[in-house]
Amino acid sequence: MSDWYRDFANSGVGHTITKQLGLPRPAVLRRYEPGAPLLDGPAVIGSAGESRLRDTLTAVLKDAGVPVLSPVVADGGTDGERLGAVLLDATGVTGPADLAAAHDFLAPAVKRLGASGRVLVLADPPSDADSPAQVAARQALEGLVRSIAKELRNGGTANLLLVPAGAEASVPGPVRFFLSGRSAYVDGQVARLTAADVPGDQDDERPLAGKVAVVTGAARGIGASIARVMARDGAHVVAVDVPAAGQSLADVANEIGGTAFQLDITAPDAAERLIAHLHERHGGVDVVVHNAGITRDKLLVNMDAARWNSVMAVNLQAQLDITSALLDAEGVLRPGARVIAVSSQSGIAGNRGQTNYAASKAGVIGMVRAWAPAFAERGATINAVAPGFIVTEMTATMPFGTREIGSRINSLQQGGLPVDVAETIAWLAQPSAAGVNGQVVRVCGQSFLGA
Ligand SMILES: NC(=O)c1ccc[n+]([C@@H]2O[C@H](COP(=O)([O-])OP(=O)(O)OC[C@H]3O[C@@H](n4cnc5c(N)ncnc54)[C@H](O)[C@@H]3O)[C@@H](O)[C@H]2O)c1
Incomplete structure (x- = not known):
C-alpha cells in the first residue's frame, strides 16, 4: 500500500x-534494516546545567560507530556536514535560566539536522524535582521538545527521555531505539525510564535470540508484522489467531519458522489452553504481545450491548485474563518477561463512533500502569503501544477524504506502517529495554489528536 x-x-x-x-x-522515512548504521551522519551532544549523562551518550554513539562532533556554533561549526542526531543532556537543569543553554545549543545544531535526523533530549522527571522552579524548568523541556518535533521536516523526529536519578544504566537501549530507524514514526513523545538490571551483552542484530514470543491476532495486519519483526530479531514466535483465520495464520507461522496456535482469546478456557501450550511445547514464555483487537463502531446512542460487549471482551478483558493467568501460573512467565499491550490513539484522544473501542483501549493503558510495579518486582516489564493512523487493509477501505485527512494530521504528514508499530513493540521486548515499564509509547507521527 x-x-x-x-x-x-x-x-x-x-x-x-x-x-x-x-x-x-x-x-x-528512514526505517531500520538489519546491518544499517544507527544514524546517517555524525551526532553532537550538548548540555544544559550540570548534566550527568554525557559519558553514557558518548559511549552509546562510540559503540555504534557514530562520529561525535563538538557542539555546533552558530557562526560556522561543522563545515556544512549534515547531522544524524542532536542530543541534549538537560539532566542538570535547575531553573528557567538553565534553559537558555538548551536554546543556544539546539538552535544552530537543529539547523544542520539531515534527513530523518533525530533530536533527543534527556532530562530528570519534573515529578522528582525539589523546587517549583526546577519542576517548571523540567516541564518546560517537554514543551520545547514537542514544539521542535512539530517544526522539523524531512522525516526528523524529536523525543524526550526522562531519567530519574539511579536509572542511568537504563539509558543506552532507549537511546539507540530513538536514534535508529526503528523509531521512524515515534515523534514528539516522552518516555520515563526506571532503574533496572539491564543486561550488558545484547546482540543488537538479534536482540530476541532464544526468546519465545506470543503474538495474538497474528494472522494479518499489524499482528503479522509484529510476528515477522520478532522472528527477524531472533524470537521463536507462537502466532495466535481465531480458527477462522487458520490458513493465513499458518502462512505467517510457516513464513517465519514459528508455531501457529488457533485460539479465540475470549473463550472461557483461552488462558488455560495458551498456558498449557506454552508450558508443554516451549517450556515457558518470554514475551507476550496482546495485539488482537476489533472495532464495532456506532455512535453511543445507537450502540447495542452486543457491540459494546464484544469489543470489551477482545480488546480488554482477554488481555486482563491472560496476563493474570500468566502471572499466577508457576514457572511459565520466564524471568525478565515482557508484556506489551496494543492500545490506540482513540484510547487517548477519544473518537466519534468509538465509545466502546476507546474505552477498551484506555482500559489497556490503565492495565499496564496498574501492573507495572508487580512486573518490576519480577524483573519483568509491561507497557502499552498506542498506534495512530496506520496504513492497513482496513484504512485502505476508508473514503478518500477521510483517509487523506486522517493520515496527514501529524507532524510527519503521513500514515505509519504496520512495521513501525512492530519495531516499537519488538524494542520493548529487548533485554536492553528493561528500564521501560508502565509506559505508553505512541506510534503516531506526533498526531495532532490527543496530547
Ligand atoms: N490499524 C490501525 O490504524 C490501528 C490503530 C490503532 C490501534 N490498532 C490496534 O492494533 C491491533 C491490530 O490492528 P489491525 O489493524 O492489524 O487489525 P486487523 O483486524 O487487521 O487484525 C486483528 C487480528 O486480530 C484477530 N482477532 C480478533 N479477535 C480475536 C480473538 N477473539 N481471538 C484471537 N484473535 C482475534 C483477527 O482475526 C485479526 O487477525 C488492534 O488491537 C487494533 O485495535 C490499529
Missing part, C-alpha cells in the same frame, strides 16, 4: 508543484 501523495510530492514535478502551492511534502 503505497502513499500516492508522498510519492508524488517526492517526484521531480511533484516537488516543484507542492513547493509552489505550499502543500505538505511528507518525507520518505
Whole structure:
C-alpha cells in the first residue's frame, strides 16, 4: 500500500508543484534494516546545567560507530556536514535560566539536522524535582521538545527521555531505539525510564535470540508484522489467531519458522489452553504481545450491548485474563518477561463512533500502569503501544477524504506502517529495554489528536 501523495510530492514535478502551492511534502522515512548504521551522519551532544549523562551518550554513539562532533556554533561549526542526531543532556537543569543553554545549543545544531535526523533530549522527571522552579524548568523541556518535533521536516523526529536519578544504566537501549530507524514514526513523545538490571551483552542484530514470543491476532495486519519483526530479531514466535483465520495464520507461522496456535482469546478456557501450550511445547514464555483487537463502531446512542460487549471482551478483558493467568501460573512467565499491550490513539484522544473501542483501549493503558510495579518486582516489564493512523487493509477501505485527512494530521504528514508499530513493540521486548515499564509509547507521527 503505497502513499500516492508522498510519492508524488517526492517526484521531480511533484516537488516543484507542492513547493509552489505550499502543500505538505511528507518525507520518505528512514526505517531500520538489519546491518544499517544507527544514524546517517555524525551526532553532537550538548548540555544544559550540570548534566550527568554525557559519558553514557558518548559511549552509546562510540559503540555504534557514530562520529561525535563538538557542539555546533552558530557562526560556522561543522563545515556544512549534515547531522544524524542532536542530543541534549538537560539532566542538570535547575531553573528557567538553565534553559537558555538548551536554546543556544539546539538552535544552530537543529539547523544542520539531515534527513530523518533525530533530536533527543534527556532530562530528570519534573515529578522528582525539589523546587517549583526546577519542576517548571523540567516541564518546560517537554514543551520545547514537542514544539521542535512539530517544526522539523524531512522525516526528523524529536523525543524526550526522562531519567530519574539511579536509572542511568537504563539509558543506552532507549537511546539507540530513538536514534535508529526503528523509531521512524515515534515523534514528539516522552518516555520515563526506571532503574533496572539491564543486561550488558545484547546482540543488537538479534536482540530476541532464544526468546519465545506470543503474538495474538497474528494472522494479518499489524499482528503479522509484529510476528515477522520478532522472528527477524531472533524470537521463536507462537502466532495466535481465531480458527477462522487458520490458513493465513499458518502462512505467517510457516513464513517465519514459528508455531501457529488457533485460539479465540475470549473463550472461557483461552488462558488455560495458551498456558498449557506454552508450558508443554516451549517450556515457558518470554514475551507476550496482546495485539488482537476489533472495532464495532456506532455512535453511543445507537450502540447495542452486543457491540459494546464484544469489543470489551477482545480488546480488554482477554488481555486482563491472560496476563493474570500468566502471572499466577508457576514457572511459565520466564524471568525478565515482557508484556506489551496494543492500545490506540482513540484510547487517548477519544473518537466519534468509538465509545466502546476507546474505552477498551484506555482500559489497556490503565492495565499496564496498574501492573507495572508487580512486573518490576519480577524483573519483568509491561507497557502499552498506542498506534495512530496506520496504513492497513482496513484504512485502505476508508473514503478518500477521510483517509487523506486522517493520515496527514501529524507532524510527519503521513500514515505509519504496520512495521513501525512492530519495531516499537519488538524494542520493548529487548533485554536492553528493561528500564521501560508502565509506559505508553505512541506510534503516531506526533498526531495532532490527543496530547
Ligand atoms: N490499524 C490501525 O490504524 C490501528 C490503530 C490503532 C490501534 N490498532 C490496534 O492494533 C491491533 C491490530 O490492528 P489491525 O489493524 O492489524 O487489525 P486487523 O483486524 O487487521 O487484525 C486483528 C487480528 O486480530 C484477530 N482477532 C480478533 N479477535 C480475536 C480473538 N477473539 N481471538 C484471537 N484473535 C482475534 C483477527 O482475526 C485479526 O487477525 C488492534 O488491537 C487494533 O485495535 C490499529
